[in-house]
Amino acid sequence: MTEGIAWIPLTFVILIIVATVWLGIYATKKATSASDFFVAGRSVSVFWNASAISGEYLSAASFMGIAGLLMKNGYDALWYPVGYATGYLLLLLFIAGPLRRFGAYTIPDFAEGRFDSPLFRKIAVIFVLFIGFFYTMPQMKGAGLTMALILNWPYAVGIVVVGAVITFNVALGGMKGITFVQAFQYWAKLFAISVPVFILMSVYGGYSTNFGKSAESPKGVPKLNEETKVSFKGKAGAPANAVAFSASTVTLITFPEGAEIEKVSTARKPEPGEDPLPEGALVVRRGMEIVAQSPAGGWKTGFTVPAGGVLVSQPYGSTHNGLPLVKNAVMLRNAPKIEFLKPTMGLIAAGSAVPNAQANKKWSEPFGTLTGKYGYPLLYTYSLILALVCGTAGLPHILVRFYTNPDGRSAKRTTLWVMVLIGVFYIIPPVWGAMGRNILPMLYANNTTDNVVLKLPLLLENKLLGQILSGITSAGAFAAFMSTFSGLLVSMSGALAHDIYGKMLRPNASQADRMKAFKVAAVLCGVVSVLLGLLVEQFDIAMMVGSAFAIAAASYFPLLLLGAWWRGLTMKGAAAGMLTGGLLSLGTIVCSMAIDKKFLVLDVNPQIRTLMEQPAIWGVPLSIGIMIVVSLLTASSAPKDIALKMLRLHAPEELGVSKNYIDADGDH
Amino acid sequence: MSKTVPDDPTPAPAPLSVETQERLLQVVMRRQGALSLRVGALFLLPLLALPLLNQNQPEFMNRHILGFSLTWLILGICIFPLTWLVSAYFVQKSDAIEAECTLLGREMLPNPGRKDGTANAAQEEGKE
Numbered sequence: 001m002t003e004g005i006a007w008i009p010l011t012f013v014i015l016i017i018v019a020t021v022w023l024g025i026y027a028t029k030k031a032t033s034a035s036d037f038f039v040a041g042r043s044v045s046v047f048w049n050a051s052a053i054s055g056e057y058l059s060a061a062s063f064m065g066i067a068g069l070l071m072k073n074g075y076d077a078l079w080y081p082v083g084y085a086t087g088y089l090l091l092l093l094f095i096a097g098p099l100r101r102f103g104a105y106t107i108p109d110f111a112e113g114r115f116d117s118p119l120f121r122k123i124a125v126i127f128v129l130f131i132g133f134f135y136t137m138p139q140m141k142g143a144g145l146t147m148a149l150i151l152n153w154p155y156a157v158g159i160v161v162v163g164a165v166i167t168f169n170v171a172l173g174g175m176k177g178i179t180f181v182q183a184f185q186y187w188a189k190l191f192a193i194s195v196p197v198f199i200l201m202s203v204y205g206g207y208s209t210n211f212g213k214s215a216e217s218p219k220g221v222p223k224l225n226e227e228t229k230v231s232f233k234g235k236a237g238a239p240a241n242a243v244a245f246s247a248s249t250v251t252l253i254t255f256p257e258g259a260e261i262e263k264v265s266t267a268r269k270p271e272p273g274e275d276p277l278p279e280g281a282l283v284v285r286r287g288m289e290i291v292a293q294s295p296a297g298g299w300k301t302g303f304t305v306p307a308g309g310v311l312v313s314q315p316y317g318s319t320h321n322g323l324p325l326v327k328n329a330v331m332l333r334n335a336p337k338i339e340f341l342k343p344t345m346g347l348i349a350a351g352s353a354v355p356n357a358q359a360n361k362k363w364s365e366p367f368g369t370l371t372g373k374y375g376y377p378l379l380y381t382y383s384l385i386l387a388l389v390c391g392t393a394g395l396p397h398i399l400v401r402f403y404t405n406p407d408g409r410s411a412k413r414t415t416l417w418v419m420v421l422i423g424v425f426y427i428i429p430p431v432w433g434a435m436g437r438n439i440l441p442m443l444y445a446n447n448t449t450d451n452v453v454l455k456l457p458l459l460l461e462n463k464l465l466g467q468i469l470s471g472i473t474s475a476g477a478f479a480a481f482m483s484t485f486s487g488l489l490v491s492m493s494g495a496l497a498h499d500i501y502g503k504m505l506r507p508n509a510s511q512a513d514r515m516k517a518f519k520v521a522a523v524l525c526g527v528v529s530v531l532l533g534l535l536v537e538q539f540d541i542a543m544m545v546g547s548a549f550a551i552a553a554a555s556y557f558p559l560l561l562l563g564a565w566w567r568g569l570t571m572k573g574a575a576a577g578m579l580t581g582g583l584l585s586l587g588t589i590v591c592s593m594a595i596d597k598k599f600l601v602l603d604v605n606p607q608i609r610t611l612m613e614q615p616a617i618w619g620v621p622l623s624i625g626i627m628i629v630v631s632l633l634t635a636s637s638a639p640k641d642i643a644l645k646m647l648r649l650h651a652p653e654e655l656g657v658s659k660n661y662i663d664a665d666g667d668h
Numbered sequence: 669m670s671k672t673v674p675d676d677p678t679p680a681p682a683p684l685s686v687e688t689q690e691r692l693l694q695v696v697m698r699r700q701g702a703l704s705l706r707v708g709a710l711f712l713l714p715l716l717a718l719p720l721l722n723q724n725q726p727e728f729m730n731r732h733i734l735g736f737s738l739t740w741l742i743l744g745i746c747i748f749p750l751t752w753l754v755s756a757y758f759v760q761k762s763d764a765i766e767a768e769c770t771l772l773g774r775e776m777l778p779n780p781g782r783k784d785g786t787a788n789a790a791q792e793e794g795k796e
Contacts, residue, residue, distance in 0.1 A: 079743070088755075366723070366739060416759050565701060643690050646697065
């Protein structure tokens with residue numbers, strides 16, 4: 001950890017905040033009517049709109065999370081950027097054009113207009129909030145990490161400050177401001193992710209060189225070249241407080257202030273019948289004197305290392321009834337895994353394999369530690385792909401932007417440009433991950449790989465250049481969670497102000513009242529997001545975003561797909577499918593996170609555990625299936641003018657059958 | 669307050685009869701839908717085949733090409749330009765369909781002096 005304040009990165013972060021707030025205020029002067037506030041008067045050009053959508057889409061997950069997840073898990077993590085990008089293709093093919101033609105502000109507007117059902121609006125609004133809050137959690141984590149690194153602030157303080165700044169900005173500017181700001185931030189982010197990495201590549205070798213180092217010896221594990229100081233997390237940081245030692249090399253950690261180890265287990269989950277940890281797998285020494293040696297099975301209730309003591313982890317060949325254990329013609333090895341009780345500082349000896357890093361083969365080839373963690377990698381992979389590809393189309397803060405296109409045709413053009421802009425971006429974060437594995441492996445030891453884009457530049461010999469580059473990536477990370485969080489706030493506040501206040505509570509509210517409601521809602525959502533952000537420090541950023549996608553994929557995606565393409569979809573069918581698929585997915589993901597965090601102790605079959613963590617593979621078909629079955633059963637309740645509605649979704653504007661569902665002042 | 673959003677510059681159309689709506693809808697949706705499905709399958713089927721190939725042909729997929737393994741090269745780099753090509757193709761085709769449908773729709777509008785829309789609908793579908 002950096003001690004004190006990192007002034008140069010701080011300057012860059014302040015610059016990006018000032019630029020963002022200034023752009024927001026500047027644009028606010030031009031935003032007067034409610035229409036400007038909600039969808040920027042529907043007059044944004046294709047280029048600006050595409051930049052703005054990309055700016056909003058490239059969140060902390062894209063900027064920090066993918067690099068971190070790729071460093072941690074290797075090949076499997078590539079599915080994230082690919083899923084984020086190809087989701088747009090699905091959006092382009094099936095949803096972008098029709099949705100814009102229908103002419104409404106939000107997905108709840110579409111839900112109401114397509115089925116003539118104000119009740120359905122109320123149901124649909126709920127998911128804007130569910131998905132929105134799920135998506136804000138990782139953004140908040142990004143904010144907390146960045147501030148901790150730059151200002152040495154506690155995680156919580158960073159979140160509160162950043163949350164307050166962005167909420168203030170949104171409450172001031174609404175979406176017109178945000179369109180400019182988002183477009184500016186796309187370019188800021190592309191600059192910040194690419195320029196530093198090219199400079200680093202000139203020193204540490206290119207993408208393929210770094211990949212090659214991680215692929216040359218299958219059993220190799222990244223090693224620390226010099227004694228490395230690592231801050232380990234305590235029990236409050238579970239599951240990130242676990243340290244799994246290498247099964248190939250001895251590891252030595254010195255604890256100058258001692259350490260309390262709460263639990264001992266094995267690095268690799270034992271095979272059925274595998275003998276427990278052998279005697280002496282962990283040894284505590286002081287100097288050359290052996291203080292303690294673990295009994296067979298390890299210390300069941302943990303142990304203590306005295307101040308200045310050294311912990312030695314010795315890997316071993318796994319056995320079954322004392323004989324070597326063989327799987328797929330390979331003799332299995334294992335090593336101890338420990339969990340710290342309190343935050344602890346340790347010095348890992350030079351030459352040790354870094355704990356928590358998987359071997360090169362697992363990292364560089366498919367079906368490694370991410371998809372294979374419960375033993376069903378193919379199932380995990382397909383479910384993940386489905387979540388990301390379908391989920392993009394169901395993100396409320398992205399879809400609302402399609403209404404800022406003048407017509408359905410430009411909505412498609414915009415989507416095409418978005419794919420180019422985000423595609424260019426998504427090639428780069430994996431380069432950071434591959435480089436981080438080779439030159440900054442210490443991040444594995446305390447599970448902080450999400451920091452890789454911020455910390456890697458600091459390794460440069462030229463300290464000033466390193467600080468400047470780290471400043472640029474910090475500013476980029478800031479732009480990332482600022483823009484996505486702003487977009488989410490606009491969507492969630494819009495849902496509260498426009499749908500709940502404007503439609504349900506006070507349908508006769510004046511425009512001034514609605515604007516005021518929007519501001520109050522923004523503050524409310526900002527506060528809830530900050531509170532949620534405080535809970536998620538231990539979860540991977542990209543994984544959490546993946547969960548938001550899975551919920552969107554099982555709720556909004558089927559609604560939009562069938563709503564736009566199947567005239568037989570009824571309100572009851574859509575509601576039943578969306579609620580069942582969406583809520584069940586949400587439920588299993590929350591359960592799965594609670595198990596990870598050890599709030600919930602549940603021994604689940606690994607196949608079911610895979611399906612809980614990645615629910616899209618059953619959630620999406622379930623939602624679509626229920627929509628179809630219930631719609632067929634309630635076919636008589638389909639809107640009478642369904643042909644006209646479908647024409648509005650699909651006929652070119654020139655024919656004049658489309659009209660905006662909502663007019664300028666938010667009425668219809 | 670009641671400012672109208674200038675996003676619908678075309679003059680208000682003559683109302684379409686239910687039969688015309690149905691006919692037009694059938695043509696527009698079928699052609700656009702077929703295009704979307706075709707392009708979607710073209711891209712998504714190979715993408716979905718990748719995990720299966722990774723599992724069943726690991727040696728082939730992990731062979732080294734240009735400093736990467738083949739599967740990493742595909743998933744980490746090459747896939748992005750492919751999405752651009754596929755979507756550019758789609759936007760072009762989709763625009764062409766819309767232009768044709770606009771013509772067809774104008775034919776169908778109940779304006780005096782125009783040809784009967786039915787014949788044109790058949791003609792347009794024949795082109796597909």
